Amino acid sequence: MASVLPTYPKARRIRFRFDQHDSNDKYFVDGDMVFSHFVAGLSGGFPPGEESFIRSVRRVAERVTDPVLKKRVTGFVGQEAMHGQEHRRLNEKLVEMGYPIAWYDSPTQLERMLGIESRLPAEVHVAMTAAAEHFTAVLAERVLSSDEIQSIPAEPEFWQLLNWHALEELEHKSVAFDVFRAIGGSERMRIGVMLAMYSLTLPLTYGSLAYALATDPVARRQPVRVAREAYQLFTGPIFRGLMGELAKYLRPGFHPDDIDTTALLARWQQELFGDEGVLNDHLK
Numbered sequence: 001m002a003s004v005l006p007t008y009p010k011a012r013r014i015r016f017r018f019d020q021h022d023s024n025d026k027y028f029v030d031g032d033m034v035f036s037h038f039v040a041g042l043s044g045g046f047p048p049g050e051e052s053f054i055r056s057v058r059r060v061a062e063r064v065t066d067p068v069l070k071k072r073v074t075g076f077v078g079q080e081a082m083h084g085q086e087h088r089r090l091n092e093k094l095v096e097m098g099y100p101i102a103w104y105d106s107p108t109q110l111e112r113m114l115g116i117e118s119r120l121p122a123e124v125h126v127a128m129t130a131a132a133e134h135f136t137a138v139l140a141e142r143v144l145s146s147d148e149i150q151s152i153p154a155e156p157e158f159w160q161l162l163n164w165h166a167l168e169e170l171e172h173k174s175v176a177f178d179v180f181r182a183i184g185g186s187e188r189m190r191i192g193v194m195l196a197m198y199s200l201t202l203p204l205t206y207g208s209l210a211y212a213l214a215t216d217p218v219a220r221r222q223p224v225r226v227a228r229e230a231y232q233l234f235t236g237p238i239f240r241g242l243m244g245e246l247a248k249y250l251r252p253g254f255h256p257d258d259i260d261t262t263a264l265l266a267r268w269q270q271e272l273f274g275d276e277g278v279l280n281d282h283l284k
């Protein structure tokens, strides 16, 4: 049995069973084409994104001297590596289903990312990770706390993956942030990096979603459906009030733990990995 509320984020070795749920419906989230493309795009971006997060903290690992923070970094790296591994397994299936997400994780894209990273000071790279971790923590809190989101029909194994990932995002939400502080990263840089990422959020979301939909023959035949579903997505429980929550990070002096998610975390740790945890049988 996994412990509840570990002192350090702890990587759980887990394996999902995507092949046992062979649904014929391409639009696996509630039969909703736009929502499904959005979720597939998120999943497509996770493995390469999370590997960049890992590289960023490894670049500065030797400058982290605090033994507790060092252990938290180890847990963070282990969790992100496992997220990438399981999302990659889901992504293979999504590519087979016709989602145009393979490019996120392609050698060309990796080369491009490594090129950009090599030109960035290590502190900026860590600041980008810390900011991105605020995005994932805000999304994770939404996913785990909203009954409206939890009741969206989708394949059970997909939900399990999402809830496990969201749980661990909350467990390690302040690690990259604390690494950034430990290496002397300034508030000016932290906020500046977030401001840039914040302003790109909606353009990049719209752009990648528009690209994905443009490749889908069903979307091209049904523009009214696309417009209706896009409206529902961007006014629905995922996006409603999202930009305001993301903006909290811009406040000088902000720390991820200012947003108290301990009760939510404890509830989901129990639900997924407690005595009767629904995912205990997925652990390796």
Ligand SMILES: [Fe+2]
Pocket (backbone or CB within 6 Å): 050, 079, 080, 083, 165, 169
């Ligand atoms: Fe993750």
Ligand SMILES: [Fe+2]
Pocket (backbone or CB within 6 Å): 080, 133, 136, 169, 172
């Ligand atoms: Fe994360």
